[in-house]
Each structure stands twice: as C-alpha cells, then as structure tokens.
Amino acid sequence: MSLTGHSAVVHRLVVAAPDPGTPDSPPAALSTAVSAVLDAFGRTGRLPVRTVVYVGAPATDHALPAGHESLPVRTTPTEGRALRLAHRELLDGTADLAFVAGFGSPDPGKVTVYAVKRAAEAVADGDAVHGVLHLTDSGTDIRTDSDSDIGTGETGTGDRGTDGHAPGDHDTPPAIHPLCHGRDTACPGRHRLLLWSGRDEDDEARVRAELLPLLADEHTEAFPYLPTPRPNGAGPATGPGPVRAAVVTDARQAAAGVASAKTVTARAPRPVALLFPGQGSQHAAMAAGLYRREPVFTAAVDAALSHMGQDGPRIREDWLTTGTPHIGIDDVRRAQPLLFAVDYALGRMVLGWGVRPVALLGHSAGELVAATLAGVMSLADAAGMVMARVREAVKIPPGGMLAVGASAARVRPYLDHDVALAAVNANQQVMLAGSVPALAEVRARLTADHITVVTVPATSPFHSPAMAPASDALEKEYGAVPFREPALPLYSGYTGTLMSAEDARSPRFWARQVTDTVHFLPALDELLAAEDVLLVEAGPRQTLTAFARRHRAVRLRASAALPLLPAKPGPAETDRRSVLNAAAGLWTEGHDLNAQALSRLWTWTGTTD
Amino acid sequence: MTTQITVTLADLTRMLRESAGEEEGVDLDGDVLNTTFIDLGYDSLALLQVIGLIQREYGITIPDDAVADAETPGALLALVNASGATTD
Numbered sequence: 001m002s003l004t005g006h007s008a009v010v011h012r013l014v015v016a017a018p019d020p021g022t023p024d025s026p027p028a029a030l031s032t033a034v035s036a037v038l039d040a041f042g043r044t045g046r047l048p049v050r051t052v053v054y055v056g057a058p059a060t061d062h063a064l065p066a067g068h069e070s071l072p073v074r075t076t077p078t079e080g081r082a083l084r085l086a087h088r089e090l091l092d093g094t095a096d097l098a099f100v101a102g103f104g105s106p107d108p109g110k111v112t113v114y115a116v117k118r119a120a121e122a123v124a125d126g127d128a129v130h131g132v133l134h135l136t137d138s139g140t141d142i143r144t145d146s147d148s149d150i151g152t153g154e155t156g157t158g159d160r161g162t163d164g165h166a167p168g169d170h171d172t173p174p175a176i177h178p179l180c181h182g183r184d185t186a187c188p189g190r191h192r193l194l195l196w197s198g199r200d201e202d203d204e205a206r207v208r209a210e211l212l213p214l215l216a217d218e219h220t221e222a223f224p225y226l227p228t229p230r231p232n233g234a235g236p237a238t239g240p241g242p243v244r245a246a247v248v249t250d251a252r253q254a255a256a257g258v259a260s261a262k263t264v265t266a267r268a269p270r271p272v273a274l275l276f277p278g279q280g281s282q283h284a285a286m287a288a289g290l291y292r293r294e295p296v297f298t299a300a301v302d303a304a305l306s307h308m309g310q311d312g313p314r315i316r317e318d319w320l321t322t323g324t325p326h327i328g329i330d331d332v333r334r335a336q337p338l339l340f341a342v343d344y345a346l347g348r349m350v351l352g353w354g355v356r357p358v359a360l361l362g363h364s365a366g367e368l369v370a371a372t373l374a375g376v377m378s379l380a381d382a383a384g385m386v387m388a389r390v391r392e393a394v395k396i397p398p399g400g401m402l403a404v405g406a407s408a409a410r411v412r413p414y415l416d417h418d419v420a421l422a423a424v425n426a427n428q429q430v431m432l433a434g435s436v437p438a439l440a441e442v443r444a445r446l447t448a449d450h451i452t453v454v455t456v457p458a459t460s461p462f463h464s465p466a467m468a469p470a471s472d473a474l475e476k477e478y479g480a481v482p483f484r485e486p487a488l489p490l491y492s493g494y495t496g497t498l499m500s501a502e503d504a505r506s507p508r509f510w511a512r513q514v515t516d517t518v519h520f521l522p523a524l525d526e527l528l529a530a531e532d533v534l535l536v537e538a539g540p541r542q543t544l545t546a547f548a549r550r551h552r553a554v555r556l557r558a559s560a561a562l563p564l565l566p567a568k569p570g571p572a573e574t575d576r577r578s579v580l581n582a583a584a585g586l587w588t589e590g591h592d593l594n595a596q597a598l599s600r601l602w603t604w605t606g607t608t609d
Numbered sequence: 610m611t612t613q614i615t616v617t618l619a620d621l622t623r624m625l626r627e628s629a630g631e632e633e634g635v636d637l638d639g640d641v642l643n644t645t646f647i648d649l650g651y652d653s654l655a656l657l658q659v660i661g662l663i664q665r666e667y668g669i670t671i672p673d674d675a676v677a678d679a680e681t682p683g684a685l686l687a688l689v690n691a692s693g694a695t696t697d
Contacts, residue, residue, distance in 0.1 A: 450665060
C-alpha cells in the first residue's frame with residue numbers, strides 16, 4: 001500500500017484519568033489531561049509547529065479551552081471522532097502531529113492517548129510505528145482494499161459520509177492495523193554490506209576466519225541474513241572493535257571479497273556533516289535505484305511529493321518513467337522539486353542509519369533541504385516553498401547558467417547587469433547566470449581568453465537580479481510560513497556562515513535566495529574550520545564532493561568527503577551499490593550504524609501502487 | 610617538421626595543481642596515476658581546464674570526449690601520448 005493518505009499511530013498508551021474535580025469544572029480536568037498527554041510523550045525535542053491536541057470527551061455545558069500550553073485543542077464528544085478529526089486534519093495539512101486523548105477509554109477512569117502523524121512522514125522520520133488508522137483519506141472507515149491515492153493536501157472538508165458497516169458510527173475508535181510497507185525480498189543475488197571488526201588485528205583475523213565458512217555455497221540462502229559479527233570474546237554489551245573491514249558483495253563473490261578485504265583501524269570517528277546539492281546536479285532517474293528498494297528513502301520521497309499538490313504524482317511519474325518524460329528533468333518544474341525530494345530522502349535515510357550530523361550545508365536549492373532537516377520549516381512548508389519558487393521562476397524570461405573554471409576575481413570583469421555571479425563553488429570554479437543571449441556573449445569572451453566554460457543544465461537564471469520579480473512575490477508568500485531557528489548547526493551559502501536565528505525566521509532571507517549569489521566556498525570554509533568532519537553528500541552526482549576534495553582541509557586529510565550516489569548516471573543497481581559503499585565508509589571511519597536499518601537495502605522491496 | 614609530444618606525470622600533476630588553484634604542500638601524491646579524477650576532486654569542468662592547459666602548453670588538440678574516456682590521470686596520459694599528438 002502507499003503510505004500517503006494514511007495516518008500512523010507512533011505512540012499509544014493508557015493513563016489514569018486525572019481527578020475530574022468537581023462536576024462544575026471539567027475544563028480544568030481536560031487541561032490536566034492534556035498536560036498529562038504531553039508529559040506521557042515527553043517534552044524532549046521540539047514539537048512540530050503544527051501540533052494539535054484532539055480531545056474525545058463527553059460534551060459539557062462548559063466552554064472548553066481552545067488552546068493549552070500554546071497548543072490548539074479541538075474537543076469532540078468521543079475518542080472515535082477525535083481520531084477521525086485528527087486524521088482529516090493531518091491529511092489536509094492543518095496538523096503535522098496530532099495528540100489524541102480518548103477519555104473513558106478503554107475503561108472509565110482511564111484515558112487512551114495517541115500520537116498520530118502522516119504515515120509516510122512517520123516512516124521517513126524513523127518513528128516506531130504502532131499501526132495505521134484504518135480509515136480512508138476522508139476519515140471514513142476503509143471498506144475495500146483500494147487504498148487511497150497520493151494525499152494532495154486538498155481533501156475536502158464536507159460531510160464525511162458513513163461507515164459501510166455501521167452507518168453514522170463515528171464514535172467507535174477506528175481499528176489500528178499493522179503498518180504494511182513493502183515486503184521482505186531478500187535474495188542471495190542482491191548486493192549487501194558485510195561488516196566486521198576486531199579488538200585488534202589478531203582478533204579481526206579470527207573474526208574473519210570464523211565468517212568465511214558461513215559464506216560457503218551451502219549457506220547461500222542465509223547470506224542476506226548474516227549478522228555483523230562481534231569481536232571475539234565480546235559480550236552482547238560490547239560494541240564493535242576498532243579494527244574494521246567492510247565488503248559490498250553478492251553471495252557468489254562474498255568469500256573472495258571477505259578474504260581479500262583490507263582493514264582500517266578506526267580512531268575516534270570524525271562526525272558527519274551532510275551536504276545537499278542543488279540545480280545542476282539533477283539527472284534523469286536520479287537515485288531512482290533506491291525508490292521501492294529502501295523503505296525510509298521511499299517513504300520520504302513520497303512524503304515530500306505528497307506536499308506538492310496535483311503536481312506530486314506527475315513529478316514522480318516523470319522521474320520513474322523509462323520513456324520520455326512529459327517535462328524534462330532539467331526544466332525547473334522537475335529539477336527543483338525532484339532534487340528537493342531526493343536530497344531530503346537521502347538525508348532521512350542516513351539519519352535512519354543512526355548517523356547524527358553535526359552540521360548541514362546545502363548548495364542553492366539544497367539549502368532548503370538542509371533547513372528542513374534542521375527544523376527551520378516543516379516538510380510541508382518546505383515543499384510548498386519549492387513549488388512557489390518554481391511557479392515564480394517560470395514567469396521570468398528563460399535564462400541559463402554557466403560553470404566557469406576561474407575564481408570570482410578573474411570573472412568579475414566579464415560581468416555586466418545582464419550576467420551575474422550566481423555561485424562561488426571552489427577556488428577555481430564559479431557559476432554565472434543570466435539571459436541566454438547575454439550568457440552566450442560572455443561565454444565567447446571567456447573562451448577567447450582561455451577560460452573553461454560549461455553549460456549548467458538550467459532553464460532559469462537563478463541567483464541573478466533577473467529573478468527579482470520572483471523574489472518579491474516569494475517574500476509575500478513566505479510571510480505565511482512559520483519559520484523557527486535551526487535546531488542543528490546550519491551553514492548558509494547566502495551568508496557564507498552559520499545561519500542566524502534571525503535569518504532563519506526571515507521570509508525575505510528565504511525569498512532572496514533566488515536572486516542572491518551562493519557563497520558555497522566560504523560556507524564550506526567555515527564548516528571545515530569549525531571541526532574536522534566526514535562530509536557526506538546526500539544528493540545525485542558528486543558535485544559538492546568534488547568541490548570538497550579540492551578544498552585544502554580535505555586535501556590534507558583533516559576532513560574527508562563521501563558521496564552517497566555515483567558520479568555519473570548509471571543503472572539502478574549502481575545507486576544501491578554506491579549507497580552501500582558509502583555506508584561501508586561510515587563504518588570504517590568508526591561510526592556504528594543501525595544494522596537492521598542498513599539491511600533493508602538488500603532485504604526490502606516496496607510495492608507499486 | 611613535427612615532434613612527438615610526451616607529457617609526463619610530473620607535467621600533468623603540475624597542471625592539475627594549477628587548474629585547481631592549489632597552494633603548495635597539498636596532497637597529490639600516492640598512486641595518482643590510478644586514482645579516478647572524481648576521487649581526486651576533479652569534476653568535468655576541472656578536467657576540461659586541465660585539458661585546456663595541456664593543449665595550450667603543448668600546442669596540441671585533444672578531442673572533447675577524452676574527458677569522458679579518461680577516468681584517471683594514467684588513462685589521460687596514455688590517451689594524450691598514444692594519440693600521436695604532435696606539434697609543428
């Protein structure tokens with residue numbers, strides 16, 4: 001089933017109802033209950049901006065509070081109605097997280113409390129999903145197997161119709177069914193990651209010698225399920241050892257691969273910083289080898305596209321088609337939404353492995369992905385911002401972008417009011433943007449002076465003053481977005497430094513990104529100066545990895561760069577192997593990864609819908 | 610009269626450094642010959658710059674698809690030196 005259109009219960013527990021007090025003051029009891037719900041779920045971390053409390057409690061004559069602890073509260077007569085309302089408001093975007101409290105459930109004197117999210121986001125966020133509410137998009141109970149379409153966020157709000165089994169019964173809580181997302185399709189022919197470690201070199205050799213017989217032909221069927229061996233003599237509480245090795249292989253090549261694998265002695269691992277590429281890195285079917293092959297990536301792409309309205313399904317169709325797409329990938333209407341979805345989903349996948357990044361940096365449109373993962377805006381708002389950007393960009397006379405092999409100082413004399421410095425990428429690489437004829441002229445002058453120029457696949461002159469009308473329109477539109485300060489160190493290409501809380505909350509800051517120069521190199525300088533890190537590029541191609549590898553800090557091996565995806569487009573299998581190799585790189589660096597989450601890369605297959 | 614051109618690894622390394630705008634002391638050592646350009650941090654634009662430098666310095670012409678074909682410095686040197694690139 002597709003997860004979109006469903007609501008997932010990510011926590012459920014039963015608490016004792018608070019003392020009802022006098023019959024005259026049920027609102028006080030409700031307030032106490034809402035506080036109890038919040039306590040039950042913990043107040044650690046930040047709640048989403050659109051967190052709503054739904055109370056299912058018998059009506060009283062008293063006015064109930066419409067808000068509590070700065071959260072909106074909706075009161076309905078029953079637990080069933082509260083859950084249905086929560087589901088509807090999750091799907092129409094009113095709520096991003098619903099706390100539901102069913103009073104008198106399962107017994108009088110008890111309250112059943114739920115935390116409910118949109119199912120695709122729950123999976124993408126790595127929540128332990130208790131189950132999905134057995135309801136359709138519109139909040140009525142499911143009668144058939146036909147799962148709903150992609151949630152467009154445009155569900156109507158009229159009467160919800162009736163339940164097929166018990167007409168008009170909206171009071172009984174809906175069934176909670178197990179989350180059904182893809183299936184186990186492990187097979188020995190799929191490439192997997194084999195990881196092992198030892199306390200020292202001798203121990204590693206012993207562990208390897210014990211692993212080898214398990215890879216013999218007669219054990220092929222067990223190959224996908226082989227666990228990560230622990231160092232010898234290590235108890236269950238002992239983690240992996242520092243002498244590490246990794247192999248990406250199918251069953252047939254496994255023994256040879258393990259026998260010849262090199263070891264790395266991991267010291268204290270450098271923490272991870274995530275990089276998100278923007279326009280120019282896109283290619284047809286980018287990262288599609290992971291779609292329906294890795295559950296978190298798949299759910300995160302679906303979640304991002306589900307917030308793009310009617311365009312979501314079309315964008316996905318054009319992405320996955322083996323034929324000619326309706327709109328080409330380099331068109332701003334495909335490049336930007338898909339880069340956003342793919343970068344975001346790759347970031348979520350890496351977080352799902354247990355990686356906790358210490359810094360985030362996105363290039364151009366990638367900055368919105370970094371900001372989303374830093375909690376500056378909700379996924380829904382970010383997707384809406386991308387679509388607004390696209391809508392405004394197509395109104396601008398078409399233009400283009402060039403990548404130039406020279407420093408900013410060197411190209412400055414070639415610029416005029418029609419061609420602007422769009423980005424500073426590396427010591428000897430900048431991007432220019434402008435109208436097509438003006439760019440052609442500048443290109444001819446640069447080439448005549450022996451400066452290397454290549455065309456960036458783009459249909460809009462992003463990061464140039466020509467985008468000013470788009471920026472003005474976006475500033476108005478972004479005014480309605482509830483921004484928050486970053487919860488993680490977030491480096492900005494627009495200021496070339498850490499994003500301030502003030503910038504993060506400024507609609508103008510976000511709107512100006514379409515007109516202003518991207519100072520990627522200065523931002524990377526700052527990031528690498530703050531700490532030695534392992535830069536992981538969460539996006540297609542290896543554009544930012546190449547910039548990073550030309551950076552002094554990476555050249556000197558103080559920091560390193562690790563791309564998730566191949567440098568060039570290739571068959572779907574190369575996407576998966578590339579991701580496995582990146583995970584191997586994190587392991588040999590010394591990071592301990594969630595083995596079960598990783599194993600989905602070779603045991604899981606999603607269903608088509 | 611034409612002269613057969615030979616570009617050495619030392620020449621290529623110098624041009625790789627120059628096109629990346631590197632300072633001294635940075636690491637282009639080790640098995641550079643067999644390391645892919647992308648692992649060295651040279652994307653297609655950076656590689657085109659290097660090829661442009663070689664062409665100007667030696668007065669030779671290298672076909673554009675050399676960028677796609679030559680994935681390592683070793684392969685690029687082989688391609689340049691075996692192509693019978695000449696100067697007159």
